[in-house]
Amino acid sequence: MTITCLLLSSGCSGKAGSSNTAEPQPVPPAASPSSENPLPRQTDAASPPAQSPPPVTAASPVPAGSEGSSPVGVIEQEIASMPLEDKIGQMLLVGIDGTEVSAQTQTMISNDKVGGIILYGDNIKSLKGLVSLTNELKRSNAGNPAPLFVSVDQEGGKVSRMPDEYAKIPASGSVGASSNAEAAEMMGKLLAREVQTAGFNMDFAPVLDINSNPDNPVIGDRSFGNTSAKVIELGIAEMKGIESEGIVPVVKHFPGHGDTSVDSHLELPVVNKTEAQLAKLEWRPFREAVKEQADAVMVAHILYPHLDPDRPASLSKVIISQLLRGQMGFKGVVITDDLTMGAIMKNYSLAAAAVNAVLAGSDILLVAHEYSNEQTTRNALLAAVKQGKISESRINESVYRILSLKQKYQLKDTPVDVPNLTQLNKDIKAWRTSFVK
Template identity: 55%
Template sequence: MREQVRRTAAAAAAMLLAAAVAGCAGGQRQAVETSGAVSANDAAHAPLAGEQGLAAQSGESDPAAPSGESVGGAAASAPSGTSDAVDTEAAGRPGDAELLQQIAGMTLEARIGQLIVAGVDGTSADAGAKRMIREQHVGGVIFYKDNLASAESVIRYVNQLKAWNADGAAPLLLSVDQEGGKVSRLPALKKLPNAGVIGDTGDAALAEDVGEILARACAELGLNVDFAPVLDINSNPANPVIGARAFGSGEQVVTEMGLATMKGIRSQGVIPVVKHFPGHGDTAVDSHLDLPVVNKGLDQLKAFEWKPFEAAIREGAGAVMVAHILFPKIDPDYPASLSKTIVTEQLRGMLGFKGVVITDDLTMGAIADHYGIGEAAVLSVKAGADLVLIAHKYGNVDKAIAALASSVKQGVLTEARLNESVLRVLRLKADGKLSDEAIGSPQLAPVNEAIAEVLAQAARP
């Protein structure tokens, strides 16, 4: 029986790959002006064909229709990856054939799970976290300050999650918001300066050092993803949520410092996630509390807010977080994180981004007060997002998974669209050389020494 399953999965993968090659040969890619925005990014991420037409493929239905909240039950566990091919170009990445074969053998639940980054409870791994990983196949976890009591407890937590994921489809994304300054989650560490202080020095080498330190701290505690750097331009003095988290109020300093920080993070083997596209710097509302509205058009964003993100994409950024902000002149109906126009047509099409798109936390007031969690999860994936961030309450993860499964069963979200995101996520994990091997005791003293040096440099006139 096991050999028969293996042969079936291999045959399914061959069908997927053949369909992908045929799709490329058909020349269905829609031309999009990129204004020279892709270079290193193309080397880092093989393009997925037809990305401009994803929404047409992935949901001819009204995008507001699938709330998923009233639909209970998980999907059937039989592998269904062969019902619709992953639409990837023939000149694919080395290793894509193996990943496609893996996807072909994954159940629907396992594939949906790879699209979820979920929050956890408490300072030690509990039954809810075990269920998410072992039964729901959740592919990533985010830690907050109240999960991180001490360095030793973090290591125990991380190692337990890794052990539970031993039979998972891929190693876990183990993530944290560790920006330095105001947003510093990790325990037993001196606090780095805010990004604004680093930006004021005008020293890109110092910013790169900060990125290295952020990543070293994450890696010592077993974390492989850092939701940093912030590439927002703090152009609105009334902004209640960005402020000194930004490197400055001009696109040049934010671009220079942000790219240096991203380079530093990557140098230590941690995945940086640049945020919050298309730019959170000109908001006057905290999206944790309600939905900000920015009345800027496309030309304004391209000339200013997009600049740091465009540069990061050229430098091979692997992951971008999309903000919960409504831009009514661009999409009057959906905030950026749920907008096909912003995620697929602009970020993927106009800026040529081929990596992983992750939403900001769907439990924030900007989304939770206006949409159901299940509805928001479906809308975000239909829009082109690959990872859905659900930072609080295991019940919210249940709702998102049930809604995504229901949307696939009903044909609202196609298998092809789902598989594209799974492929991107598995690529990111493979590129990052993620591992579920247990880690030993952290060595934080050298990290604190490096932080002290940065503090001294930043304080110099």
């Protein structure tokens, strides 16, 4: 019985990756780490850390206003009945090729039972085509353990995936210039309404990075501004706006991508700040998001030598389990940035990165490009569990968080009609003029 059926019986009612990421580079030969980049290169999955991560409490799966119901037992029963292969599938959020469901996409959904799909610009050409694709993805998931996360990077500005039929939403920096929290909340609502009309249920937004480095090639006006106070006020407002429309917001890029001078799509950024320095600036928006019950956090591929000299944040137990979950108290879903980005593929084998990400405390591994990369990631995790490198109880923790989040938002694989965008576009245009000084 699927989790959807079980939840109905219990009384409930009805990704910044680039769309043009280059072919993954082969893993270079092992080399001694330099002072500029101390990350050791690996070709094999690392052994589990000697010290286990601190106990993790799963996110509360009870939606607001439903405190009288308790689906905890339902989710636990579903996990107990799932084969290991299905559990691993729930931990994968994958990209696909083309604008239609291919045989490989069908295999990832029907056979591998991946937990989610992310679409990029190359997958989206028109409104009608986009709706047809999201509907077909959901139909392909029929009979699987849980509904799909159908996700997208829709931030506004230069990171906009929606087709031309939608009115344009400006970058966060434009809203930040107004210092208008109400405008930021409405931005979140409008972004959510956009993606929802096309069949998405998860948006990789808001950006909580602080644009503190003018040489940053990645963030820029994707951030609300260059102070923690502004990013906190407007970023949290946007997060709540997205959430209020029934779309899962994913805050990013923890622990902070604002002070990098290297594009992690291409190389591994290194930030040589101490814990005290990071706590005064980069971490503040994320701490506030955790306090405000953020559902999901994307972790960046950035090396912080003063915190963990050996692994970037996305693969670091120190940063995910000890800092994000331990010190900050985050109980939601942790998602890696795309594991096929150059920051990872040029320094690790994908198999090693996948295993290390789970050992570090990640729940969902984003594998945005290539069917072969999804297969490599899936097989590496299955082998690691069977070989005892990852315990099945560790897998169960992540699957519990994932299914809890899907239940909280009452996700279903329900198709949508091609929307009439007249009112939405009118609202976007009116909003755009409302916060201009």
